[in-house]
Amino acid sequence: MRYFWHSCLVGMGLVGLVCQTTMTSLHAVEAAWIHHAWQTDDGLPNNDVVCLSQAADGAMMFATRGGLARLDGLRLGMIDLAPHGTSGLAVAGGFTTRDGCLWVIVNKVLVRFKKGEQDLALPLGDLRFDARVVAMVEDAEGVLWIGYENGPIFRVVNERLEQAPVEEGMGLSFASSLTMDNQGEMWAAGHKSLAKWRNGRFERVLEIPGDRPVICAAKQGGLWMGIGEKLFAYSTRDGLVELADLTGYSPGTRASSLYEDRTGRLWFGTFGYGLHCWEDGDFRRVNLPNQDVWWLSEDREGNVWVGTGGGGACRLRQRVLSMLNEPDAPVQQTARAFCEDQRGDVWVALQTGELFLRRDRRWKHLIAGLHWPGKLATSVTVGRNGDVWIATSEQSLVRWNGEVFETHGLPKKESPTRIRAMSVARDGKLWFGRGDAVVCGLPGQWTTYVIDNGGVEVQAIGHDQSDRVWAATQNGGLYRLEKGRMVFQRFAEMKGAGPVRVFLTTRDGAMWMGTARGGLARLKDGKVAMVNASHGLWSNAVSQLVLDQQGRLWGAGDRGIFAVSLSSLNAVADGRAVKVHASAYGRNEGVPSIQANNGYQPNAMAMASGRLWFASRSGIVMADPTLPGTNLIPPPVSIEGLRVNGREVPVQLSVALQPGVNTLRADLAAMSYVAPQSVTVWYRMDGVDDDWIDSGATRTATYGSLRPGHYQLRARATNNDGLSSRRDATLSLQVLPFFWQTLWFQLGLGGLFFLVTAVTAYRYSKLRTRRQTEAFKREADIQRERARIARDMHDQIGASLTQIALLAELADHEQSAGQAPKEQLRQLAETSREAVTHLDEIVWAVNPRHDNLSSLLEYVGQKAVQMFDAAGIRCRLELPDNVAERPLNADFRHHYFLMIQEAQNNAAKHSGASEITLSVQPKPHHLLSVLSDNGRGFDDHSIALDSLGNGLKNLTARAAALKGNCEIVSIPGTGTTITITLPWPKS
Numbered sequence: 001m002r003y004f005w006h007s008c009l010v011g012m013g014l015v016g017l018v019c020q021t022t023m024t025s026l027h028a029v030e031a032a033w034i035h036h037a038w039q040t041d042d043g044l045p046n047n048d049v050v051c052l053s054q055a056a057d058g059a060m061m062f063a064t065r066g067g068l069a070r071l072d073g074l075r076l077g078m079i080d081l082a083p084h085g086t087s088g089l090a091v092a093g094g095f096t097t098r099d100g101c102l103w104v105i106v107n108k109v110l111v112r113f114k115k116g117e118q119d120l121a122l123p124l125g126d127l128r129f130d131a132r133v134v135a136m137v138e139d140a141e142g143v144l145w146i147g148y149e150n151g152p153i154f155r156v157v158n159e160r161l162e163q164a165p166v167e168e169g170m171g172l173s174f175a176s177s178l179t180m181d182n183q184g185e186m187w188a189a190g191h192k193s194l195a196k197w198r199n200g201r202f203e204r205v206l207e208i209p210g211d212r213p214v215i216c217a218a219k220q221g222g223l224w225m226g227i228g229e230k231l232f233a234y235s236t237r238d239g240l241v242e243l244a245d246l247t248g249y250s251p252g253t254r255a256s257s258l259y260e261d262r263t264g265r266l267w268f269g270t271f272g273y274g275l276h277c278w279e280d281g282d283f284r285r286v287n288l289p290n291q292d293v294w295w296l297s298e299d300r301e302g303n304v305w306v307g308t309g310g311g312g313a314c315r316l317r318q319r320v321l322s323m324l325n326e327p328d329a330p331v332q333q334t335a336r337a338f339c340e341d342q343r344g345d346v347w348v349a350l351q352t353g354e355l356f357l358r359r360d361r362r363w364k365h366l367i368a369g370l371h372w373p374g375k376l377a378t379s380v381t382v383g384r385n386g387d388v389w390i391a392t393s394e395q396s397l398v399r400w401n402g403e404v405f406e407t408h409g410l411p412k413k414e415s416p417t418r419i420r421a422m423s424v425a426r427d428g429k430l431w432f433g434r435g436d437a438v439v440c441g442l443p444g445q446w447t448t449y450v451i452d453n454g455g456v457e458v459q460a461i462g463h464d465q466s467d468r469v470w471a472a473t474q475n476g477g478l479y480r481l482e483k484g485r486m487v488f489q490r491f492a493e494m495k496g497a498g499p500v501r502v503f504l505t506t507r508d509g510a511m512w513m514g515t516a517r518g519g520l521a522r523l524k525d526g527k528v529a530m531v532n533a534s535h536g537l538w539s540n541a542v543s544q545l546v547l548d549q550q551g552r553l554w555g556a557g558d559r560g561i562f563a564v565s566l567s568s569l570n571a572v573a574d575g576r577a578v579k580v581h582a583s584a585y586g587r588n589e590g591v592p593s594i595q596a597n598n599g600y601q602p603n604a605m606a607m608a609s610g611r612l613w614f615a616s617r618s619g620i621v622m623a624d625p626t627l628p629g630t631n632l633i634p635p636p637v638s639i640e641g642l643r644v645n646g647r648e649v650p651v652q653l654s655v656a657l658q659p660g661v662n663t664l665r666a667d668l669a670a671m672s673y674v675a676p677q678s679v680t681v682w683y684r685m686d687g688v689d690d691d692w693i694d695s696g697a698t699r700t701a702t703y704g705s706l707r708p709g710h711y712q713l714r715a716r717a718t719n720n721d722g723l724s725s726r727r728d729a730t731l732s733l734q735v736l737p738f739f740w741q742t743l744w745f746q747l748g749l750g751g752l753f754f755l756v757t758a759v760t761a762y763r764y765s766k767l768r769t770r771r772q773t774e775a776f777k778r779e780a781d782i783q784r785e786r787a788r789i790a791r792d793m794h795d796q797i798g799a800s801l802t803q804i805a806l807l808a809e810l811a812d813h814e815q816s817a818g819q820a821p822k823e824q825l826r827q828l829a830e831t832s833r834e835a836v837t838h839l840d841e842i843v844w845a846v847n848p849r850h851d852n853l854s855s856l857l858e859y860v861g862q863k864a865v866q867m868f869d870a871a872g873i874r875c876r877l878e879l880p881d882n883v884a885e886r887p888l889n890a891d892f893r894h895h896y897f898l899m900i901q902e903a904q905n906n907a908a909k910h911s912g913a914s915e916i917t918l919s920v921q922p923k924p925h926h927l928l929s930v931l932s933d934n935g936r937g938f939d940d941h942s943i944a945l946d947s948l949g950n951g952l953k954n955l956t957a958r959a960a961a962l963k964g965n966c967e968i969v970s971i972p973g974t975g976t977t978i979t980i981t982l983p984w985p986k987s
Contacts, residue, residue, distance in 0.1 A: 033277070033286045034319050034590045038062070039312035043076040044069055047290075049307035051093040051133060054299045056100040058636035058671025062313045063091040068104060071313075072640055072669035073676055074699050081106060095136035097144060103156075105133060110146070110154075110161060122161040127151060132294075134214075134257075135178035137186070145186060147178030149212070153188060153202070165201035175202075176212040182221060189213040189225065194234065208240060216258035224266055226255025231268060231278060246283060249273045259296035261304055269293025275306060288314055301633045301719075303673050315673055320627050321561065321589040324620035328363040330356050335615040336600035337379040337422075340607050342386035343402070348620070349377035351597070353393065373407050374398050379432070379600055381422040389430055391419035397430075399443075408443040410434070421601035423461045431469055433458025438471050438479075438486060451486045453477050459599050462503020464511045464523070472500035472513075474599070491528040494521050501598045504545040504553070506566060514542030514555060516598075522573045529573035536579040538562035543598035548625035549610050556596035556604060556614045560586035561621065563628055565722065581722035583628055583678045592618050629721050631674045637681065637717040637725045641667035654732040661706040661735050668699045670717035670725070678720035686712040708737035804831050848890075853927075854883040856893050857920055860900050864918050867901075871908040878919035886922070892962060892985045896927075899958045899966070903931045903978045906952060911935025911976060925983060926964070932977040937970045955980070 039047050046066030053061050060071040061079075068079045068091045081091075081104065092105040102113040108127050112120040128151065135147035144156040145164075151173050153164040166172055174190035181187060186197035191211055195202040210227035215234075218224050222235035230245040246253065250272060257269035266278040274291040276283045290311025297305050304316040325331055334351040341347065346358035353376030355366040366372045376393035383389060390398040395416065399406045417435030424430055431440050435457055437450045451458065453473055460472040469481040470489075476499040479486040497518025504512045510524040519532030519540045533540045541558035547566075548554060554563045564582040571577035586594050595617045597603055603615040612623040642649045643665045644657055657664075668681045682692040683701040688711065695701060701713060711733040717725045739745055808828060811821030844850055844859055861877045868875035900918070907916050913935030921928040952968060955978065959966035964982035 032284070032319055033316050035286070035288060035306070035314045035316050037289050037312045037314045038069075038071065038076055039289070042312075043078075044312050045078055046090075047308075047310050047312045049294060049309075049313045050091070051095075051136065051295050052297045052305045052307045052313060053095050053136070054297075055096045055102065057638055058300070059669075060299065060305065060313070060671075060673070061094045061096065061102070062307070063094040063104070065090040067091055068094055068106075072638070073635075073671045073673065073679065074669065075640070075667065081111070092131070093133035093136050093146070095138070095144070097138050098142065103136070103144060105146070110156070112159075120159060122156070122159075124154065124161070125152075125163075134176065137178065137180050139180055139186065140184045145178060145180075147175055147188065148173075149176045150190070151175075153178060164197070166195065167201060167203045170195065170202070170204060177214045179216050179223070181217040181223060182219060187215060187223060189215045194223075194225075194240075206234070206240060212254060214255040214258050216260060219260055219262075219264055224258050224260060226258050226268060228254045229270070229273070231255075231266075244278070244281075244283060246270070246273060246276060256293050257296045259298065259304070261298050262302055267296050267304060269296050269306070271309075286316065299673060301631055301672065301674050317674060318627055319589055319624070321585050321591050321594075321621055321623050323591050323618070324622060326358075326361065326363060328365070329358070330354070330363075330365075330620070332619040334597050334617050335603065335620050336377075336597070337381070337602050338605060338613060338615065338620070339380050339382045339388065339602060340605060341382045341388050341402075344608060346607075346613075347380045347382075347388055347390070347400075349380045349390070349600075353377055355380075355390065372398060372400075372405050378419050379422045379602075381424060381430075381602055383424050383430065384426075384428045389422060391422060391432065393418065397432075397443075406443075410439070411446055411448060418457065420457055420459050420599060421461045423463065423601070425463055425469070426467050431461050431463075433461055433471060436473070438469065438481070440469070449481060449484070449486045451477070451479055460500055460502055460601050462505065462511060462513075464505055465509040470503055470511070472503070474499060476500075491521070491523075493528040493530050494518060497521060497530070501543045502545050502601065502604075504547070506547065506553075508566075508570070510570070512545060512553070512569075514545050514557070516541055520555070520569065522569070524573075529575075531569055531572050531580060535572050536582055537564070538582040538584045543596040544604035544614055546604040546606050546612055546614075548606060548612060550625060550629055552625065552629070554604075554612055554614075554623065554625070556594070556616070556621075558595050560584060560594040561596070561614060561623065563625070568722070581680070581718055583675065583720050583722075585623070588675060588677050591621065594618060594621060631672070631719050631721045632723065633672070633719070634723050634726045635670045635672035635679060635717045635719045637715050637729045638669045638671075639666050639713065639715055639729050639731045640669045642731070651731065654734070656734045656736060657706075659708065659736050659738040659741070662704065664703045664706060666701040666713055666715075666731070668695050668701060668715045668729075670699070670719075672717070672719045675720035679717060681715060681717045683713065683715045686714065692716070706733075706735050708735045708741050710734050801835060804828055804835065850893065851888055851890060853886040853888055853922060856888060856896065857883060860897060860920070861918070863897075863901065864904055867904050867908060868916055873908060873913060874915045876915065876917040878917065880920070880922060884922065886984065889985055892982075895958045895962055896929075896980075896982065899955055899980055900929065900931070902952075902954050902958075903980075907931065907933045907935065907976070911937075913975060927982045927984065929980040929982075930977060931980075932975060934975045937972045937975050939970070939972055 038044050044062065044064060046064035048065040049062050050065065051063035055061055062069040062071065067089065068081060070077055070079050089106060094102065094104045096102050104111050108124045110122040110124055127148070131151045132149045133146065134149045135145065137145045139145065146154040153175055155162050155164050163172065166174060170193060174193055175188040177189045179187050188195045188202050189208065192207055193204050194206040194208050196205050208227065214226040215223050218233065222233060225232040225234055229249045231243045232240050233243055234240045253270050253273040255268060256271045259267045261267065268276040268278055271292050275286045275288055275293050277286055288306060288308060288311055290308040292309030293306055294309050295307030299305060306314040306316065308314060330348060330350055336349045336351055338346060338348040348356040350356065355372060355377040357364050357366055368375050374390060374392040374394065377390050378393060379391040381389050386402060388400040392398060395410050397408045397410065399408060413435065419432050419434055422430065422432040429440055429442060431438065436453055436455045437448050438458060438461065440447050451471065451473065453475065456473045456475040456477065458471050459474050462470045464470060471479045471486060478489045478500055480489050498516030500513045500515055502514040506512065510522050513521040513523065515521060517540055518530055519537045520542055522529045522531065531537055539557040539559035539562065542555045544556040546554050552563050552565050553569060554561065562582045562584045564580050568577065568580040572580050597615040597617055605613050607613065610625060612625055614621045639651055642651050642655065645662050649655060668683060670679045670681045672679045681695045681699045683695055684692045685703065688703065713731045713733060715729040811825055811828065814821040850856065850859065857879050861879055864877065865875050907913060911933040913933035916931065916933045919930040955966045959980055959982065962982045964980065967979040968976065970976035
């Protein structure tokens with residue numbers, strides 16, 4: 001059997017492929033270079049880019065026929081040159097000198113923009129309308145040189161513009177190209193002439209063939225020259241040497257621009273035939289969106305930039321990823337597993353079960369049953385002795401030992417099972433997952449370890465640093481071989497991470513596991529640590545892992561392919577860092593959406609050449625790991641724009657913001673162009689943020705309301721290889737306060753608050769004291785009222801009752817003596833009536849229902865009428881009809897009533913009047929009462945106060961007690977008038 005398959009391979013020519021030399025070496029069709037173009041759809045003012053340069057801050061400047069544009073790494077915007085009449089007009093050139101000045105050619109005027117200084121405008125004179133700038137160069141002495149195609153050469157010396165002199169007979173407009181060599185010497189080439197700047201003018205050095213030559217400096221010395229479609233090299237030793245010419249060019253093709261980059265590649269731009277790269281003695285064409293190349297330059301990171309006539313500005317860089325696209329290869333097909341044997345042959349098992357072999361970059365489809373003894377291949381791997389093992393769907397293994405295929409049967413199982421994963425241990429034994437079991441050994445010496453998991457298939461097998469075997473099943477089970485049994489392993493840190501898809505052991509003793517939902521799990525010293533998307537990992541679904549020769553870990557998952565350094569992964573796993581920098585690769589490489597295949601193993605590998613292979617659903621992906629990690633230029637970072645409350649604010653070193661900052665948004669920029677999508681810009685507001693914040697894809701810092709005060713916004717960036725910017729970009733902000741937020745206002749408000757508090761406390765204390773005083777007063781009033789009532793009861797009721805008792809005894813005595821007590825009975829009746837009256841007055845005085853003016857006047861009037869009717873004196877009452885509601889306390893009512901009663905008694909007893917008038921008038925601040933009679937009167941001037949009766953004295957005393965006054969006016973023969981004025985009592 002083994003000899004049959006050997007003869008089949010010989011018949012197919014697979015064994016002798018290495019001896020065949022007649023076939024031409026085949027190369028991948030995909031270009032090694034990819035471009036990214038910025039065009040009008042991206043904000044470029046015009047797709048005709050006549051000049052490119054890098055500004056001092058790292059931004060790329062694009063001079064177009066529609067204006068000057070600036071690219072900050074993410075945003076492309078116009079530069080307003082309106083003060084010079086250039087808004088929207090063609091810009092012929094732009095260049096940034098070492099001192100940071102921007103020089104722009106517009107409207108045949110050279111304009112210098114320098115921060116902090118007035119713009120400098122230097123007219124270029126009478127130039128052709130279509131004159132094309134071919135060079136803008138600054139020499140070692142700071143002189144700016146400007147070259148036009150078939151036009152003059154200008155020099156700017158000490159802010160003065162001058163036209164460069166030339167040797168007699170050459171013509172001032174002889175040149176079509178200008179450059180500075182690696183020695184700092186200036187060269188110009190034009191119509192059949194190569195000239196050098198010396199002795200203050202351009203002097204002819206060499207007569208050259210052709211017209212409109214293009215030159216550039218050669219890194220090794222001398223010049224490169226393009227004439228038409230031909231490439232030349234010039235040196236003082238060898239002169240002009242023709243090297244090569246383009247093939248397949250169309251008539252009229254000629255060189256338009258030359259540039260040698262830092263790696264020694266020469267870029268050859270043409271009119272009409274695109275861009276070509278001269279490397280290793282051969283031209284390779286580079287795809288561009290337009291075939292007219294107008295300008296070539298290189299930025300600080302080594303990216304090559306191309307200005308095209310109609311295709312915009314293009315950035316070139318080498319491809320990191322490429323899809324397998326070799327002749328006869330399984331293009332755009334999903335691979336289950338692949339491996340490279342010791343001879344450099346690559347074996348691929350496809351999702352369809354087909355088997356392919358790649359030898360010396362030639363592919364061959366191995367047909368089942370014809371070229372190899374299997375039917376469907378499910379996995380492939382290579383042993384330590386170089387043998388290739390192929391798992392089949394027929395419960396067998398096929399081994400290729402370098403000469404023949406050998407078929408080896410496996411122990412029988414009740415139901416057919418599939419081999420998804422294979423691995424070789426250090427001792428050379430083959431391990432593979434066979435359904436729900438792990439099998440180990442060599443042909444004829446197989447040992448099976450069954451996993452008790454309900455028949456779920458093993459999809460990954462790994463070996464830790466101690467060469468212990470681990471297995472992962474499709475349902476999320478994780479097992480380790482212990483004492484002849486597969487033992488289930490449970491780690492709390494991996495809860496929710498999903499099934500393990502791949503194992504990878506590193507030299508530091510760690511075993512990394514890629515999971516379906518939890519990112520990466522590191523098992524080291526018996527402990528598990530997780531690194532996932534929250535730490536900066538590109539994806540939480542990791543299906544494939546492989547190490548490159550630089551010590552980076554490459555992974556592939558549902559979101560594509562990424563690379564991350566092991567040191568940063570370990571730093572996060574150890575708790576020494578919180579973030580990793582993962583470089584992602586996918587559509588930015590010009591490849592379709594990449595989703596890694598999973599469920600079979602090995603599905604990723606590092607070839608002996610260093611290139612990496614990944615199995616994706618879109619086909620096999622190859623990566624060149626030598627390209628990442630070479631960007632050693634720290635990315636310049638800046639704060640480009642500021643919007644506060646939706647309004648744009650000019651960005652300066654320090655910005656004062658008006659009161660009421662509700663929203664603030666700052667546009668951040670990182671001038672790195674190798675892989676802009678892998679650049680991370682962080683920001684932090686001192687005094688607001690506790691840690692750095694990832695600005696995300698928009699590169700904006702956003703804040704809500706900011707209180708008045710001083711702030712500092714800082715920004716920093718990491719490039720695609722994780723290198724951080726040298727210094728942070730800073731912006732000092734001062735949010736001005738409203739007047740009520742100022743210190744003086746707050747101090748004043750604090751003082752006012754203190755004063756109000758003190759006054760309030762004082763007034764509260766005073767009020768409390770007053771209330772206490774009033775309470776005491778009320779208590780005293782009550783006690784006084786009680787004493788008055790007791791006194792009245794004693795003086796009036798008591799006296800009356802005593803008199804009644806005496807009269808009753810006297811009447812009884814006279815009756816006993818046989819006499820009729822008529823007089824005593826009369827007096828007894830009168831005294832009783834007086835007692836009743838006194839009692840009524842006392843009850844009226846203490847009744848709270850009568851504590852009002854209306855009740856008082858009604859009662860006083862009633863008593864007056866009763867008194868004067870009994871005395872036979874006519875009484876006139878002048879009382880108000882509508883009495884306003886006014887509360888009066890009992891003390892006031894009592895004293896007032898007694899005063900009126902006393903005045904009435906005096907008038908009834910002593911005036912001899914026939915008519916008495918009582919007038920009461922409530923005033924706003926007092927109560928006015930007037931009692932007048934038409935009696936005999938008396939001379940008030942001749943009668944002293946002491947001679948007045950007790951009644952009138954009581955009147956005056958009671959009025960004084962109520963803080964009022966009593967005025968008595970009497971005229972003999974006319975009558976007496978008593979006026980009582982009492983202020984209203986406090987309620």
